[in-house]
Amino acid sequence: MMRRPLLNRRFATFFGVGWLAIFAGRPADAGEPVADFYTGKTLQMVIGYSVGGGYDIYARTLSRYMGKHIPGNPTIVPQNMPGAGSLRAVNYLAKAAPKDGSVFGTFARGAAMEPLLDPKAIPFDPNSLKWIGSVTNEVSTCAFWHTSGVKDWADMQHKPYTVGGTGASSDTDVFSRVVRHFFHLPLKLVTGFPGGQDVVLSLQRGEVDGRCGWSWSSLISRNRALYDSKQIIVPLQLGLRKHPDLPDVPLVLDLSNDPKIKAALKLIFARQAIARPFAAPAGVPPERLKALRDAFDATMRDPAFLQEAKTLELEVAPVQGVEIEQLIKDIYATPPDIVQLAREAMQ
Numbered sequence: 001m002m003r004r005p006l007l008n009r010r011f012a013t014f015f016g017v018g019w020l021a022i023f024a025g026r027p028a029d030a031g032e033p034v035a036d037f038y039t040g041k042t043l044q045m046v047i048g049y050s051v052g053g054g055y056d057i058y059a060r061t062l063s064r065y066m067g068k069h070i071p072g073n074p075t076i077v078p079q080n081m082p083g084a085g086s087l088r089a090v091n092y093l094a095k096a097a098p099k100d101g102s103v104f105g106t107f108a109r110g111a112a113m114e115p116l117l118d119p120k121a122i123p124f125d126p127n128s129l130k131w132i133g134s135v136t137n138e139v140s141t142c143a144f145w146h147t148s149g150v151k152d153w154a155d156m157q158h159k160p161y162t163v164g165g166t167g168a169s170s171d172t173d174v175f176s177r178v179v180r181h182f183f184h185l186p187l188k189l190v191t192g193f194p195g196g197q198d199v200v201l202s203l204q205r206g207e208v209d210g211r212c213g214w215s216w217s218s219l220i221s222r223n224r225a226l227y228d229s230k231q232i233i234v235p236l237q238l239g240l241r242k243h244p245d246l247p248d249v250p251l252v253l254d255l256s257n258d259p260k261i262k263a264a265l266k267l268i269f270a271r272q273a274i275a276r277p278f279a280a281p282a283g284v285p286p287e288r289l290k291a292l293r294d295a296f297d298a299t300m301r302d303p304a305f306l307q308e309a310k311t312l313e314l315e316v317a318p319v320q321g322v323e324i325e326q327l328i329k330d331i332y333a334t335p336p337d338i339v340q341l342a343r344e345a346m347q
Contacts, residue, residue: 038072046105048086050195054218065305069295085167094124101288104280109271128282131324133296138275139243142236144210161209164199165191171213181345217315239272264342
């Protein structure tokens with residue numbers, strides 16, 4: 001069983017002891033039928049980032065349709081809870097949220113790997129979360145403003161530049177540190193932005209040169225005009241496989257011939273397979289978890305949801321909750337030497 005050390009000091013400021021005591025460990029009454037429990041309920045959908053970014057748009061779109069597929073047709077209300085690259089939201093779900101099936105949320109896809117890859121990370125067991133599903137898998141990118149001077153992979157290797165990040169465990173920060181470490185890049189990371197769209201605004205103002213860990217689906221849905229007009233340039237993609245839209249952009253896994261480095265990169269970028277994850281706290285009664293998972297899966301087939309996702313240019317390639325559970329188990333079975341190599345790259 002995973003150790004649960006004391007809460008890291010950098011997160012303690014988010015949660016007062018009294019506030020935690022109100023919610024933590026509240027037992028779930030599993031006796032009533034699922035429809036009876038959810039009828040008339042308002043469910044809280046926690047979003048680990050600020051308004052306007054990719055996670056926020058995906059979550060709010062899902063919230064408009066998922067409730068009608070849950071028995072009792074509850075209302076789902078999104079609530080933004082940014083902080084520490086979405087770890088504030090993770091901490092709430094793992095430690096403080098009601099465990100009755102009335103709360104679920106979305107957060108950085110890499111948060112589930114943090115306890116394995118960062119010994120100083122927020123202490124929680126990702127295998128204990130109740131994974132509901134992911135709207136899509138993902139390819140991320142490193143992308144740069146057209147005046148930065150970074151046009152291709154060779155420029156990334158030789159020209160100094162600054163990229164913006166949203167928090168220690170977020171893709172923007174982790175992926176930036178990883179590529180800098182393994183490929184010795186002249187990359188400077190400026191972190192602490194509340195969300196991805198805040199980084200984009202800083203990019204447009206010339207305060208940073210680029211952003212690594214920028215989801216291709218998010219870039220296209222929010223900033224296609226900037227990309228089509230070549231104001232945003234993409235010289236590198238980050239994931240386990242290339243995106244069909246970017247056949248000529250190098251993939252990070254193809255840039256090293258060292259088998260151990262490749263294995264470490266695969267471990268780090270495995271999070272891309274659960275690009276937009278949703279999870280509920282441990283302790284949710286099984287029948288309510290099944291209702292949430294079934295509703296999520298039904299929403300992924302809902303013509304109205306799919307039409308709105310198409311209009312918003314949101315990719316939909318769903319991953320079921322049980323698949324995410326298995327992926328997390330597989331990740332935590334990685335050989336220790338590969339885990340250590342990945343940890344060093346992420347520092």
